[in-house]
Amino acid sequence: MTLEQIKENITQLHNELPAGVKLVAVSKFHPIEALQAAYDAGQRIFGESRAQEIGPKHTAMPQDVEWHFIGHLQSNKVRQIVPYVSLIHSIDSERLLRCVDDEARRAGRTTDILLQLHVAREETKYGFTLDECRALADNGIIDSLANVRIRGVMGMATNTDDETEIHREFHAIRNTFDQLKASHFDTCPYFDTVSMGMSHDYRIAIDEGTTMVRIGTTIFGLREY
Ligand SMILES: *Cc1c(COP(=O)(O)O)cnc(C)c1O
Numbered sequence: 001m002t003l004e005q006i007k008e009n010i011t012q013l014h015n016e017l018p019a020g021v022k023l024v025a026v027s028k029f030h031p032i033e034a035l036q037a038a039y040d041a042g043q044r045i046f047g048e049s050r051a052q053e054i055g056p057k058h059t060a061m062p063q064d065v066e067w068h069f070i071g072h073l074q075s076n077k078v079r080q081i082v083p084y085v086s087l088i089h090s091i092d093s094e095r096l097l098r099c100v101d102d103e104a105r106r107a108g109r110t111t112d113i114l115l116q117l118h119v120a121r122e123e124t125k126y127g128f129t130l131d132e133c134r135a136l137a138d139n140g141i142i143d144s145l146a147n148v149r150i151r152g153v154m155g156m157a158t159n160t161d162d163e164t165e166i167h168r169e170f171h172a173i174r175n176t177f178d179q180l181k182a183s184h185f186d187t188c189p190y191f192d193t194v195s196m197g198m199s200h201d202y203r204i205a206i207d208e209g210t211t212m213v214r215i216g217t218t219i220f221g222l223r224e225y
Helices: 003-016 032-040 051-060 075-081 094-106 130-138 163-183 202-207
Strands: 022-026 045-048 066-069 085-091 111-117 148-155 193-195 212-215
Touching (some): 003 032, 032 051, 045 051, 051 066, 051 075, 075 094, 085 148, 094 111, 111 163, 130 163, 148 163, 163 193, 163 202
Parallel strands (some): 022 045, 022 212, 066 085, 111 148, 148 193
């Protein structure tokens, strides 16, 4: 993509996404020039999936950017990202949840997080089941962690062309959010985020009630790993 194309892609997405659906521009593996072009077109939320990329990009970009961590996160990388991130989408175990709480306390912060749900058919995807989320709430673990604030849920659908399956999985994610909202988070206005939808399936996610889409390839083109 040229820088002009990136700007156009951002503008088109901003026009297309319904009010109430936020765009996370997934900029992992892309250089600062590409991020700056997106910024110049009005984009302010960027998603990264490698811990070591966030600090340098945070330093290089304007200070009003919100940095989201979206990839699988190892406990030993949490300290590296906590100072920079405004939302971690990918909390996929109780151990990681506790680790973020510890590191946020150590840094004197509260860190916003999403619980990643496992709904896809692939074994390789990470995350909690609905029952596991309920257990975290019911056995008091969530309330005991003072330095994390749970903003909602995140999920990824199976990588498939079967749109019925993608609808079904996104529906399950939205449904889990609604159930948690009604049971444990009914008095928590900050519990407001359903992060689902990527380049190939974000329109289905919109149909199923997403509030936050994570889009990389459609904006920046293919990544060079
Ligand atoms: C890379 C990534 C995306 C963006 O994927 P695209 O297909 O490039 O839009 C979204 N979510 C997560 C968790 C990712 O790792």
